[in-house]
Amino acid sequence: MNLSRTLLLVACSWSLLGILDAHAQDAATLERRHTDLREALASNPFQRPLHLESSENGSATQGDIYAVLDQPYGLVGPALQGMDHWCDILILHLNVKQCRPQRDGQLSVNIGRKFDQPLADAYLFQFLYTVGKAQPDYLQVLLSAAQGPLGTSDYRILLEVVALDARRSFLHLSYAYSASGAARAAAQLYLATIGRRKVGFSIVGNDADGGPVYIAGTRGVVERNSMRCYLAIEAYLGALALPAQDQVEKRLNDWYAGIERYPVQLQELARGDYLDMKHREIARQRSASSGAR
Numbered sequence: 001m002n003l004s005r006t007l008l009l010v011a012c013s014w015s016l017l018g019i020l021d022a023h024a025q026d027a028a029t030l031e032r033r034h035t036d037l038r039e040a041l042a043s044n045p046f047q048r049p050l051h052l053e054s055s056e057n058g059s060a061t062q063g064d065i066y067a068v069l070d071q072p073y074g075l076v077g078p079a080l081q082g083m084d085h086w087c088d089i090l091i092l093h094l095n096v097k098q099c100r101p102q103r104d105g106q107l108s109v110n111i112g113r114k115f116d117q118p119l120a121d122a123y124l125f126q127f128l129y130t131v132g133k134a135q136p137d138y139l140q141v142l143l144s145a146a147q148g149p150l151g152t153s154d155y156r157i158l159l160e161v162v163a164l165d166a167r168r169s170f171l172h173l174s175y176a177y178s179a180s181g182a183a184r185a186a187a188q189l190y191l192a193t194i195g196r197r198k199v200g201f202s203i204v205g206n207d208a209d210g211g212p213v214y215i216a217g218t219r220g221v222v223e224r225n226s227m228r229c230y231l232a233i234e235a236y237l238g239a240l241a242l243p244a245q246d247q248v249e250k251r252l253n254d255w256y257a258g259i260e261r262y263p264v265q266l267q268e269l270a271r272g273d274y275l276d277m278k279h280r281e282i283a284r285q286r287s288a289s290s291g292a293r
Helices: 003-012 027-036 039-040 074-079 083-090 180-192 217-238 244-260 271-292
Strands: 051-058 059-069 094-103 108-113 123-134 138-147 152-163 168-179 202-207 212-214
Touching: 027 039, 027 059, 027 152, 027 168, 039 051, 039 059, 039 180, 051 217, 059 083, 059 217, 074 138, 074 152, 074 168, 083 094, 083 108, 083 217, 094 271, 123 152, 168 217, 217 244, 244 271
Parallel strands: none
Antiparallel strands: 051 059, 059 168, 094 108, 108 123, 123 138, 138 152, 152 168, 202 212
16 A cells, blocks of 8 residues: 555544543433533624534544534434444445445445545445434433554544423534544654645634634544534434435435535535535445345
């Protein structure tokens, strides 16, 4: 494998992740987190009730998104359970080439480049899917993979949702992964060369003209991918009211409209290129699922 491809694979591993010890894991704690973030959710650069955090601690990198959803928990909770539903969500991400539920409780997820490629050229993650809690007012879902490419490990996606009132829910999405010293060095080289213009969302200062300076490095990577995955969840939920045959097209267009809000961080493909690629990938995913039955 050449250096360029190695660096791109490290960057595209997209921090699917999560360290659990700092997370809510029950309805009351997540409700308190909503209270603590009330001011940040009301006033922020996103101009919507959304808060994003990231951190690095030794070999671990983590991103967290908190958001108020204008949808009741009675809709959101059931919709975010089930491996088929998660494949419908994950395939919206431009780096996800295919997602297939397995009978052993795992999701087979192929992660690759931002263009069409054979599945053999993508990295196959095996995520263990676990519903930690599914209560009348609180849901916790965890996707975890012990190994990733090129010295990365301990990938997890943690989702929590709690009911706020009869029409709103509060969502927490966490990503984290660990990287060996060699993997961190490769990522740093990529971000200093090919990926030097890639930034996240956290503002770390101002430039000479008074404009925002955004965080770069691996925290920038995890912030971008946290947002991409959140936008996939948002697009999935937003299409549920439509007839089943119309949902996929709305999800794809809504996901792309979501990234258009943040062109500095997220816009990498033209809309037509994204839609063409995803139509082919979703068709391939459906064909593989039908053949497995």
